[in-house]
Amino acid sequence: MEESKVLLRKAEENQSVTLMERIKPHLELIAALISGVLILAGWIVSRNITGVLSNSLFLLAFVIGGFAKAKEGIEETIANKDLNVEMLMIFAAIGSAIIGYWAEGAILIFIFAVSGALETYTMSKSQKEIYSLMDLQPENALRIVDGREEQVPVSSLEIGDILLVKPGERIPSDGIINKGTTTIDEAAISGESLPVTKELGSEVFAGTVNINGAIAIEVTKPNNETLFQKIIQLVQSAQSEKSPSQQFIERFEGTYVKVVLLVVLLMMFIPHFALGWSWTATFYRAMILLVVASPCALVASIMPATLSAISNGAKHGILFKGGVHLENLGHIRAIAFDKTGTLTKGKPQVTNALVREGMETNDLLQTIASIENQSNHPLAMAIVRYAREKGVNTLISPDHIEDIPGWGIKAIVNKEEWLIGKADFVGLEEAAAFYPEDVQQIEAQGKTTVYARNSTGIAAMLALQDIVREETKTAVQTLKEMGIRTIMLTGDSQKTAKVIAGEALVDEYIAECLPETKVDEIKKTINRYGSVAMVGDGINDAPALATANVGIAMGEGTDVALETADVVLMKNDLPRIAEAILLSKRMNRIVKQNVFFSISVIVVLIASNFFQILNLPYGVIGHEGSTILVILNSLRLLRSR
Structure with missing residues (x-):
């Protein structure tokens, strides 16, 4: 009996905790609504009963509705040693009560609390994608040990563990x-x-979700380093990083608040002496000025829009590493593309092989493939695949390997030195004399040539061809229609680059680029066009990605892509670049609308107050209403279009 009572009590406690967890995110809105109910009750009471009861209800509305914002304002003022808009609202509400305008002060607090709750909603809405991602990762995994299945926490998984994932289950690592x-x-x-x-x-x-087949997977990364966790960390970091516009507004806010307080202080005295206003009217107008001159809407013009845009991008596989990159992307005038893996599929195939007379083809392929197997370059991987297709099943281990980025590989195999790479790398004159007519014909077809040279001269030439992605032409054409110049940077020869550039429809191309010369070309492009983006795979393109105004990684979720660029497209999908730019332009446009609208409202309300047209309730509604409209306008960025 006692045991059942304990279980019942625990169940009730759990239910209570769950209820509190559900209510907690909405406490600010609930407080605002209670404040509104108290204001309505106070207004009804004031029409039938004495003012003491109604003022008590209004005071209660002050405390309940304004507590959260007052606490936030005081804490920020103490922490930053600077005034903010929350403090302006507190002063305005207290001032209204001092001159007997309890209802107006309570309405000010109520609408300010509603706008604050709406801003909190915007931030929580923008973080919804993160929380939904967090919910997608399983807590447990089915590990196979010595043929037995055991359920273990995902946090305990180690590299090399074998996991069983059944149809319909989420992959745990x-x-x-x-x-x-x-x-x-x-x-x-x-x-x-x-x-x-x-x-x-x-x-x-x-x-990710396993749809229709049972699979066994080998864990390759610890739980805290999975792509899944890195995406979450990326978006969280982006949401905490402020754009230049937001930083300016926040710096401007402190100075503006001080100026407003100084002008309000002068407004309490000058109109009485200069214009003959009564003390009550002077103080009343000063309180209205304190309300309408507050930059609440201006302060809320940027951050909700930025957070909404970042969340929208994350939902569609576009990760911005911060508001600054999101803002800058909308201003670019030219985009430089790496060729391999960006404009092309990045999986070239060997189409031709020319071997020096007297050499055994398979032995030669074994040596070349053994050397190229030490590199992760797409061309090297293609050569290894080709060798295996030709029957080379066993690779040997080179005595020495030296990878020379942008040129090729130097290796020693069986005490003999080999050079594999560009014609310039192995010896331009010797390469030019190696089957010149055949090579010339191959290069005219836009194929990439790789030479292999040993101690006796050029041993072989392999021709490879990379295929332009099907979506490249559409994506490049879309960017052109947006007025953006497109440039291809490649390490290929002039002939190959010209053919690929023609197929990809880019405006111009720069051939024979080494990683360091790509940086120089990006700098030249910035001098020509002002703001430039670089699109690459995040490996050899890392210096160029860092040099550009905005670096965009087409990494299909690789670690290097996540760590290198300012913007990461989770799939090698070129049309997403145009989507990202359009999203940035939408955000910048909405921010401008918000700033213009909020400043216009402040100017109109200040002028109306000076000419004694505006009363406090309408000033409150106009000021706080503009803040709510600005936030609602920002929320439009959560939609796809």
């Missing part, structure tokens, strides 16, 4: 498939609605 094939819904990571086919060796990410 980043890994690679070592058994089975399936299709995966990666919408939570990339924003892509169509499922992706995954097979043996394919990479999978935590939080």
